Amino acid sequence: MALRRDLAGSRRETPEKADVERETLDVDVLVVGGGPAGLAAAYRLARLNEERGGEPLIVAVLEKARAAGAHMLSGAVLDPSALSELMPDWKSRGAPLDLPVRDDRIYFLTAGRALPFPITPPPLRNHGHYVISLNRLAKWLTEQVEAAGVDVFTGFAGTELLYEGDRVVGVRTGDRGIDRHGERKPAFEPGVDIRAKVTVLADGVRGNLTKTLIRRFSLDAGRSPQSYAIGIKELWDIDPQRLAAGSVIHTMGHPLRFEEFGGGFIYALPDGRLSVGFVAGLDYRDPLFDPHVAFQRFKRHPLVASLLAGGQMVRYGAKALPEGGWHALPRCHLDGALIVGDAAGFLNSMRLKGIHLAMRSGMHAADVAFRAVRENDVSAGRLSEYARLVEAGPIRRELYPVRNVHQSFAGGLLAGLLYSGMSLLTGGWWFRDPMPAHAGHERIRTVAKYFGGAAPPEPPSAPIDRELTFDRLTNVHYSGTRHDENQPSHLLVADTDICRTRCMEEYRNPCTRFCPANVYEIVDADAGEGKRLQINASNCVHCKTCDIMDPYQIIDWVPPEGGGGPSYEGM
Amino acid sequence: MKIAVCIKQVVTRDWPLRVAESATWVRDDDASFEMNEPDAYALEEALRLKELLGGEVVVCSAGPARVSQVIREALARGADRAIHVEGEALAAAEADAVAAALAGAMEGESFDLVLTGLQSDDQGFGQTGVVLAERLGLPHATIIMEVDVADDGGSLRVKRELESGWFQWVSMPLPALLTIQSGINQLRYATLRGIMAAKRKEILTVPAQSAETAGQRILELYVPEKSSATRFIDGSAPEAARELVRLLREEARVL
Numbered sequence: 131m132a133l134r135r136d137l138a139g140s141r142r143e144t145p146e147k148a149d150v151e152r153e154t155l156d157v158d159v160l161v162v163g164g165g166p167a168g169l170a171a172a173y174r175l176a177r178l179n180e181e182r183g184g185e186p187l188i189v190a191v192l193e194k195a196r197a198a199g200a201h202m203l204s205g206a207v208l209d210p211s212a213l214s215e216l217m218p219d220w221k222s223r224g225a226p227l228d229l230p231v232r233d234d235r236i237y238f239l240t241a242g243r244a245l246p247f248p249i250t251p252p253p254l255r256n257h258g259h260y261v262i263s264l265n266r267l268a269k270w271l272t273e274q275v276e277a278a279g280v281d282v283f284t285g286f287a288g289t290e291l292l293y294e295g296d297r298v299v300g301v302r303t304g305d306r307g308i309d310r311h312g313e314r315k316p317a318f319e320p321g322v323d324i325r326a327k328v329t330v331l332a333d334g335v336r337g338n339l340t341k342t343l344i345r346r347f348s349l350d351a352g353r354s355p356q357s358y359a360i361g362i363k364e365l366w367d368i369d370p371q372r373l374a375a376g377s378v379i380h381t382m383g384h385p386l387r388f389e390e391f392g393g394g395f396i397y398a399l400p401d402g403r404l405s406v407g408f409v410a411g412l413d414y415r416d417p418l419f420d421p422h423v424a425f426q427r428f429k430r431h432p433l434v435a436s437l438l439a440g441g442q443m444v445r446y447g448a449k450a451l452p453e454g455g456w457h458a459l460p461r462c463h464l465d466g467a468l469i470v471g472d473a474a475g476f477l478n479s480m481r482l483k484g485i486h487l488a489m490r491s492g493m494h495a496a497d498v499a500f501r502a503v504r505e506n507d508v509s510a511g512r513l514s515e516y517a518r519l520v521e522a523g524p525i526r527r528e529l530y531p532v533r534n535v536h537q538s539f540a541g542g543l544l545a546g547l548l549y550s551g552m553s554l555l556t557g558g559w560w561f562r563d564p565m566p567a568h569a570g571h572e573r574i575r576t577v578a579k580y581f582g583g584a585a586p587p588e589p590p591s592a593p594i595d596r597e598l599t600f601d602r603l604t605n606v607h608y609s610g611t612r613h614d615e616n617q618p619s620h621l622l623v624a625d626t627d628i629c630r631t632r633c634m635e636e637y638r639n640p641c642t643r644f645c646p647a648n649v650y651e652i653v654d655a656d657a658g659e660g661k662r663l664q665i666n667a668s669n670c671v672h673c674k675t676c677d678i679m680d681p682y683q684i685i686d687w688v689p690p691e692g693g694g695g696p697s698y699e700g701m
Numbered sequence: 702m703k704i705a706v707c708i709k710q711v712v713t714r715d716w717p718l719r720v721a722e723s724a725t726w727v728r729d730d731d732a733s734f735e736m737n738e739p740d741a742y743a744l745e746e747a748l749r750l751k752e753l754l755g756g757e758v759v760v761c762s763a764g765p766a767r768v769s770q771v772i773r774e775a776l777a778r779g780a781d782r783a784i785h786v787e788g789e790a791l792a793a794a795e796a797d798a799v800a801a802a803l804a805g806a807m808e809g810e811s812f813d814l815v816l817t818g819l820q821s822d823d824q825g826f827g828q829t830g831v832v833l834a835e836r837l838g839l840p841h842a843t844i845i846m847e848v849d850v851a852d853d854g855g856s857l858r859v860k861r862e863l864e865s866g867w868f869q870w871v872s873m874p875l876p877a878l879l880t881i882q883s884g885i886n887q888l889r890y891a892t893l894r895g896i897m898a899a900k901r902k903e904i905l906t907v908p909a910q911s912a913e914t915a916g917q918r919i920l921e922l923y924v925p926e927k928s929s930a931t932r933f934i935d936g937s938a939p940e941a942a943r944e945l946v947r948l949l950r951e952e953a954r955v956l
Contacts, residue, residue, distance in 0.1 A: 155893055281897055
């Protein structure tokens with residue numbers, strides 16, 4: 131049985147010393163997270179202030195990245211439906227949607243060949259959509275939000291929720307200027323208590339605040355467990371003649387086996403820039419599976435390698451994404467708080483899209499929060515209108531029919547494809563609905579179990595040539611990741627003894643494989659005492675995979691000092 | 702005391718750089734930028750002097766529109782207002798051109814003290830401050846590790862960093878210009894209130910005057926060729942050490 135520890139309630143809290151004078155800031159609505167969901171919520175609130183008149187609501191946005199959009203990572207192909215409703219004049223406001231999708235192709239890859247699908251299945255048709263950089267979209271949205279009168283605070287992480295009884299009343303930002311031993315540095319700056327009537331949690335996939343909230347109030351009771359995937363992506367500069375800008379390619383098959391969920395994507399941006407990425411389900415069984423190696427093997431496939439040959443990798447990033455869909459959505463409204471975007475899991479894994487749903491959820495949350503604050507009732511009952519808007523609107527219309535798609539892939543690629551194809555006709559109906567699902571960390575097998583007690587064969591690998599394929603550390607360099615080295619580790623491992631004893635024996639330390647950034651290393655302990663876990667926290671690209679996939683669930687990802695993390699310019 | 706701090710926006714340290722097609726500058730269209738490190742220390746020093754003596758801190762920056770990022774950061778940390786000399790060509794301009802652009806906008810302000818970083822993280826000439834002092838007709842001192850303002854506010858004692866762990870104290874009159882060394886103080890964080898207050902602070906944007914004939918221009922920028930060679934030096938330890946020093950000095954030229 132997997133060992134579970136409840137890590138809710140942060141052990142990182144600095145002991146409250148008498149001399150800490152915390153600033154407080156009072157706002158009406160606090161949005162935590164400057165991604166598409168949070169920014170859409172903030173922009174909508176600013177618009178409502180303008181349209182409805184009266185005393186305007188004070189709205190603020192917290193973003194842990196040091197610059198707007200710097201932690202945004204996606205493919206990305208954007209369905210502009212939500213943006214067009216949020217801001218009908220996005221074109222004249224200079225939205226970075228320059229490149230319509232010109233064609234869609236899907237291939238099934240074998241080790242050496244690429245078999246084109248004769249038709250592109252309807253969910254993957256991208257006519258009317260745009261190939262974008264989510265980093266640029268978020269940067270631009272931040273400008274719009276600020277121009278509309280909202281304060282956007284970049285470089286501040288929300289580290290704790292503030293409560294009055296069971297009502298969420300705001301967020302405390304992280305202390306800054308704490309050294310690696312937990313002592314204050316001369317520039318110590320205590321975190322600020324931002325008190326809000328409604329807190330909109332847009333802290334992204336496996337958000338650190340949403341996570342504690344879901345645990346504290348069992349918001350996922352009666353829901354399917356959330357399942358996740360990890361996406362790894364590089365930007366390349368290649369000869370522009372090779373692939374026309376606006377081309378969209380998706381692949382299935384190699385290097386994954388039928389039992390593993392995932393696939394590759396190639397999106398052609400202008401001027402020979404290519405977005406090349408790979409998504410692997412974080413519900414694999416094989417404890418030796420390595421997403422980073424899978425991505426390298428994907429790039430070595432002739433279809434991809436022929437595009438990239440002679441080109442240059444210019445940027446890298448990795449991020450988890452929620453795949454569980456409709457049945458895995460937690461309750462998203464409670465006293466004083468709403469959960470939006472990836473934090474809740476509004477992503478359509480059949481269409482491989484989440485940005486428009488994230489924005490849509492942010493807009494619904496804004497509508498409800500605005501009315502609730504005006505009516506001076508921010509109880510869960512009042513905020514449950516959010517659930518009704520989700521139910522009655524485009525989010526359910528899109529997610530409900532594909533509610534079992536990700537789960538169906540638990541039976542393997544063929545079962546998944548068969549079900550997905552059928553679901554287009556049946557509206558997602560299945561004998562058991564919801565289709566049973568397991569959290570990814572419960573699906574991963576021990577080495578002994580997976581290989582039936584036999585010695586595992588050498589896992590597949592990819593030679594690293596530093597032209598087409600790269601080691602993890604080189605990749606991390608291209609993510610622009612930076613953290614102040616002299617701060618406590620933001621990856622809390624509850625019991626590192628497990629790493630060098632049980633986990634080494636049972637799973638061979640899968641953290642060294644599923645972490646794409648080489649944060650976890652098993653090194654020799656001092657004086658012949660065997661091995662120990664070393665955590666290279668400053669490499670962390672904030673993808674959250676470790677928090678999700680660790681089989682013992684003893685890794686807790688908490689935000690590092692505000693401003694730390696990757697810098698996904700142009701991603 | 703009326704203090705000016707000159708800050709430059711540079712590509713973030715350790716950013717994976719690529720040479721632009723022109724081969725005269727790096728590709729900075731999708732780079733990440735930050736405040737030049739020594740300039741951040743100069744700003745901090747100015748804020749401390751203001752806290753001590755009262756007065757005003759004005760940040761001055763020359764560069765394209767994107768420079769507003771570091772200007773806002775400086776205002777959030779506590780500077781009172783800003784002057785932005787805006788010009789696309791200033792992104793990769795030489796020290797003299799930058800100093801000329803700054804001087805044009807700063808002349809009328811009659812600052813008591815002008816602080817700059819000791820050098821920039823990108824071009825690293827270490828000249829902008831010095832040329833600016835010349836153009837503003839101010840005395841200057843470079844590589845400053847400590848600043849003492851006399852009680853009457855009329856003069857300065859400053860500590861300069863020399864080679865090999867030596868320091869030098871210099872007395873000088875005010876107004877003056879100092880180029881500040883990194884590490885002179887502890888940088889503060891921008892606070893939420895600082896960020897909110899920064900929105901209401903004045904940023905005066907003035908267009909850069911058409912550049913005078915450039916005194917110098919970059920002909921070519923290239924990535925150093927990596928070469929690795931291993932050489933074994935024979936002989937007893939003292940002999941080998943002598944030979945190693947000779948090679949490092951005469952062939953590798955790193956000593």
